[in-house]
Amino acid sequence: MASANDTRHTQNKDAADQNFDCMFKLLIIGNSSVGKTSFLFRYADDSFTSAFVSTVGIDFKVKTVCRNEKRIKLQIWDTAGQERYRTITTAYYRGAMGFLLMYDITNQDSFHAVQDWATQIKTYSWDNAQVILVGNKCDLEDDRVVPAEEGKRLGVELGFDFFEASAKDNINVKQTFEHLVGMICEKMNESLDASPSLVSNNKGATLSEKPPQQQSGCSC
Numbered sequence: 743m744a745s746a747n748d749t750r751h752t753q754n755k756d757a758a759d760q761n762f763d764c765m766f767k768l769l770i771i772g773n774s775s776v777g778k779t780s781f782l783f784r785y786a787d788d789s790f791t792s793a794f795v796s797t798v799g800i801d802f803k804v805k806t807v808c809r810n811e812k813r814i815k816l817q818i819w820d821t822a823g824q825e826r827y828r829t830i831t832t833a834y835y836r837g838a839m840g841f842l843l844m845y846d847i848t849n850q851d852s853f854h855a856v857q858d859w860a861t862q863i864k865t866y867s868w869d870n871a872q873v874i875l876v877g878n879k880c881d882l883e884d885d886r887v888v889p890a891e892e893g894k895r896l897g898v899e900l901g902f903d904f905f906e907a908s909a910k911d912n913i914n915v916k917q918t919f920e921h922l923v924g925m926i927c928e929k930m931n932e933s934l935d936a937s938p939s940l941v942s943n944n945k946g947a948t949l950s951e952k953p954p955q956q957q958s959g960c961s962c
């Protein structure tokens with residue numbers, strides 16, 4: 743996986759690919775060990791390991807998807823859940839168009855922390871950012887402590903769509919990312935309809951921040 747410091751050395755085929763219509767910056771956030779890195783590896787590489795190597799700071803992967811005959815390059819940032827990296831990770835919230843806010847269905851603390859993570863999103867990101875609440879590790883039904891209904895209820899309360907998923911058993915991983923991309927596309931189209939010349943929010947961030955060649959022709 744490419745780290746933030748390795749950006750220039752990334753040999754990843756998708757990362758080097760300049761043939762795309764637009765780029766979406768996405769972030770995965772949530773407590774340590776909920777499975778953020780595993781979720782990203784499953785999506786980008788279709789791989790899974792049961793070893794736990796806690797993320798240091800922030801990493802990213804790139805994946806290009808097609809939607810309505812447009813190529814969308816996803817730059818997916820995998821943040822460290824540990825508190826000590828919070829200053830570094832929140833610096834990456836700005837400009838993110840979508841978030842996966844993850845908890846572990848076998849870990850009550852990670853579920854209780856969702857509210858705090860939602861506050862972090864509100865504080866540091868665009869108002870336009872789309873968020874999906876993800877209850878990961880749904881393969882561990884016997885160890886479940888957070889009922890699916892509770893996740894759904896919290897999602898409704900926070901205004902986030904909700905998925906249960908498993909990086910291990912590859913349940914709802916691709917679907918979650920595809921749903922997030924769809925939500926962002928919808929939001930962009932709405933915003934462009936409302937104000938074709940500029941898509942912005944009250945924090946001064948604009949969808950026009952992307953290099954112009956990445957925006958041209960991008961209609962999801």
Ligand code: GTP
Pocket residue numbers: 772773774775776777778779780781791792793794795796797798821822823824878879880881882907908909910911
């Ligand atoms: P930080 O980097 O510290 O923030 O943690 P993280 O959220 O990136 O967690 P990570 O992906 O490293 O996963 C933590 C542990 O949970 C690892 O041992 C994974 O193998 C395991 N794990 C991740 N996803 C799943 C899942 O869907 N099911 C099961 N059973 N285990 C999982």
Ligand code: MG
Pocket residue numbers: 778779780795796797820821822823
């Ligand atoms: Mg990690």
